[in-house]
Amino acid sequence: MDASVPAIVINRLPLYLRALDLMVENDQRLTSSQELAEWLGISSAQIRKDLSHFGEFGKQGTGYEVPFLRDQLRSILNVDQLWDMAVVGAGALGHALVNYGGFAHRSFRVRAVFDVDPDKIGQSINGMAIESQTVMVERLQTMEIKIALLAVPVRAAQHVADLLVKGGVRAILSYAPITITVPNGIQLAYIDPVVALQSMTYYLTPVVT
Amino acid sequence: MDASVPAIVINRLPLYLRALDLMVENDQRLTSSQELAEWLGISSAQIRKDLSHFGEFGKQGTGYEVPFLRDQLRSILNVDQLWDMAVVGAGALGHALVNYGGFAHRSFRVRAVFDVDPDKIGQSINGMAIESQTVMVERLQTMEIKIALLAVPVRAAQHVADLLVKGGVRAILSYAPITITVPNGIQLAYIDPVVALQSMTYYLTPVVT
DNA sequence: TAGATTGTTAATCGATTAACAATC
DNA sequence: TAGATTGTTAATCGATTAACAATC
Numbered sequence: 001m002d003a004s005v006p007a008i009v010i011n012r013l014p015l016y017l018r019a020l021d022l023m024v025e026n027d028q029r030l031t032s033s034q035e036l037a038e039w040l041g042i043s044s045a046q047i048r049k050d051l052s053h054f055g056e057f058g059k060q061g062t063g064y065e066v067p068f069l070r071d072q073l074r075s076i077l078n079v080d081q082l083w084d085m086a087v088v089g090a091g092a093l094g095h096a097l098v099n100y101g102g103f104a105h106r107s108f109r110v111r112a113v114f115d116v117d118p119d120k121i122g123q124s125i126n127g128m129a130i131e132s133q134t135v136m137v138e139r140l141q142t143m144e145i146k147i148a149l150l151a152v153p154v155r156a157a158q159h160v161a162d163l164l165v166k167g168g169v170r171a172i173l174s175y176a177p178i179t180i181t182v183p184n185g186i187q188l189a190y191i192d193p194v195v196a197l198q199s200m201t202y203y204l205t206p207v208v209t
Numbered sequence: 210m211d212a213s214v215p216a217i218v219i220n221r222l223p224l225y226l227r228a229l230d231l232m233v234e235n236d237q238r239l240t241s242s243q244e245l246a247e248w249l250g251i252s253s254a255q256i257r258k259d260l261s262h263f264g265e266f267g268k269q270g271t272g273y274e275v276p277f278l279r280d281q282l283r284s285i286l287n288v289d290q291l292w293d294m295a296v297v298g299a300g301a302l303g304h305a306l307v308n309y310g311g312f313a314h315r316s317f318r319v320r321a322v323f324d325v326d327p328d329k330i331g332q333s334i335n336g337m338a339i340e341s342q343t344v345m346v347e348r349l350q351t352m353e354i355k356i357a358l359l360a361v362p363v364r365a366a367q368h369v370a371d372l373l374v375k376g377g378v379r380a381i382l383s384y385a386p387i388t389i390t391v392p393n394g395i396q397l398a399y400i401d402p403v404v405a406l407q408s409m410t411y412y413l414t415p416v417v418t
Numbered sequence: 419t420a421g422a423t424t425g426t427t428a429a430t431c432g433a434t435t436a437a438c439a440a441t442c
Numbered sequence: 443t444a445g446a447t448t449g450t451t452a453a454t455c456g457a458t459t460a461a462c463a464a465t466c
Contacts, residue, residue, distance in 0.1 A: 060447050095301060146413060178231065196400060197380070198222070265425065
């Protein structure tokens with residue numbers, strides 16, 4: 001095991017895990033670096049190299065036992081436990097996140113929702129009451145929530161991120177299309193559909209009018 | 210201008226554009242590769258190198274004129290036009306996408322929503338009637354929609370993607386956490402919050418129980 | 419002019435892959 | 443045993459960055 005595994009490798013592991021989860025569902029017992037590679041559209045050598053950062057998980061001539069490799073990846077990624085999350089911002093996006101059915105089976109669950117709008121506070125989403133942002137820092141600490149989904153408007157994003165860190169949150173997934181600054185050691189990732197779309201339109205022929 | 214610009218460069222351009230959009234909003238007239246670099250957390254040399262693939266946009270000693278560089282990037286990315294999009298899947302996520310206010314100002318708009326659920330068809334979201342997936346291929350062709358947001362369950366994702374391609378869609382942004390196969394030349398990107406979260410939990414200390 | 423910043427080159431750094439001995 | 447596939451090495455490939463002449 002390396003002292004430090006490149007981030008680009010870490011970013012691929014969840015994709016391997018996702019593929020293995022699917023195989024487990026289909027009761028597939030064995031796989032190979034080649035099969036995974038074809039499915040994911042990368043090279044088999046890369047998969048073997050990536051895994052070799054963490055140990056030896058396969059058998060020559062046979063490949064990998066699917067449930068075993070899945071468990072190993074879960075352990076490496078620290079998703080062999082259930083992580084509690086907070087959602088901040090109870091707009092359309094916040095609602096969709098709270099109702100998203102894809103978290104539970106993949107080691108995450110939303111345990112709290114916060115907003116600043118007095119009309120929204122007290123209403124419930126998916127059986128969970130929307131709480132005021134004024135109590136957020138305290139609630140995050142009490143609940144020991146370490147992960148937050150940031151679904152507030154751009155103008156509020158940096159301020160809310162500061163509050164999250166104050167509350168002890170250590171990983172933020174921001175849906176606000178703006179660069180956020182966090183202290184060292186706090187994990188930060190972005191989801192911005194427009195960024196993804198604009199990379200694709202580069203390759204599209206513009207519409208001629 | 211290169212024959213082929215690396216994809217990794219293309220993927221950064223929308224981030225530059227996003228930063229410039231913010232500067233324009235703040236009436237900032239000039240910027241430099243160094244300022245952009247600090248804001249985005251990358252090196253100034255990388256920004257200059259990336260831009261150099263497409264031309265010379267700055268002035269020595271002065272930097273870049275913000276509105277000019279923004280327009281150039283828009284043109285390069287083909288987002289100096291408004292792209293019509295279809296949303297497939299009118300669940301919580303589909304609703305959030307149709308209602309998302311962040312598209313309009315950044316060159317995209319949702320013009321059609323499709324679902325298979327008879328109870329949903331005919332209902333309207335944001336003033337737009339949900340249409341049946343049975344008419345989707347035809348409608349996509351008629352409306353000349355080239356971009357689709359895929360917000361259907363995993364089990365339907367590949368089939369719906371096939372239909373989208375049949376309908377003439379050339380770029381798909383999929384929210385379904387599964388690998389999709391599309392013909393050569395069709396652009397495909399994924400948004401999976403769990404993949405982003407699982408990369409972050411790698412760096413978090415597991416909760417000790 | 420003096421200071422600042424670009425665009426570009428060449429060096430460095432890091433990631434990917436081809437190839438194969440080991441071995442199941 | 444014969445065939446298959448791993449884990450690993452070394453070579454290749456590509457991306458990043460330091461440095462600086464050009465010049466605004």
